[in-house]
Amino acid sequence: MRSAPIERVWFPQRGTLLEIEEGVQLQPRSDERGLIPCVTQDATTLEVRMVAVMNAEALVLTLTTRQAHYWSRSRQKLWGKGEQRRLVQHVEHVLVHDDQDCMLLRVRIEGGASCHVGYRSCFFREVTRLGPRTDFALNSLETRKVFEPSQVYQTAQDGTPMVKP
């Protein structure tokens, strides 16, 4: 079920371009992996916190439980954001991209952090240009971590952060 295309299992068959782009029916489209990208922003500040992917099950669970769920590509499993660390994302609004191949969540986040590195947002660094060509540096926009990852995670052999048991 997890790898089935989103539109075949849970949602109506996709209609015409007009129905998809301007209609009133949710007809999401997953990619060749059965996944749909999802942007998650803070419902109050509108700061973009993270970008992840959902499979059909994650999307349906997000829509029905109103807690954000994603699909972890590194761990190949369903991932209820924060389920083990109390950084739960409570979903206030779910929006869909014009061609219904991308979702947008507006969430309220318990604990304040969205990023496994420990920062509030996964987008905690800004690109600045140093030279006339492609010489770029990253400047951190957040001065302090919300939590210290080494106290929360252990690292799997492939480098994937895993919540400590």
Add this chain to the structure above:
Amino acid sequence: MRSAPIERVWFPQRGTLLEIEEGVQLQPRSDERGLIPCVTQDATTLEVRMVAVMNAEALVLTLTTRQAHYWSRSRQKLWGKGEQRRLVQHVEHVLVHDDQDCMLLRVRIEGGASCHVGYRSCFFREVTRLGPRTDFALNSLETRKVFEPSQVYQTAQDGTPMVKP
């Protein structure tokens, strides 16, 4: 050049996980298609306007010209957003995701519309749940189009909107 992975052509070799996630060097990673997703939000309101993809050339052009460029998958060509319709996106900030596989632009948009359907944002519809199961409807969040697509676009045989000559 357009299909080459981003990190091989323009940017430094990716380092350790620590360098990628917490370092100060831009080391973006493209997917198997040589593309990196990009979220674009209004620099003032932080409203998310669209999600698209960039190839290496689009990313470099965005960083160096400070006007947003993307890669059109349907037309398989570089796409300087709004170049033909004066809906240019002026880039004020470029942020990068923790694992550097996604970009975030904060832009100022001439003309006000980001969506080819004519609305301010591509995310102009919200998902609402109608029944106890997966019965969902879409409600429009924008009551008026910024422009009328039929006056701007013609439709290619494959349904792709193309700017009228």
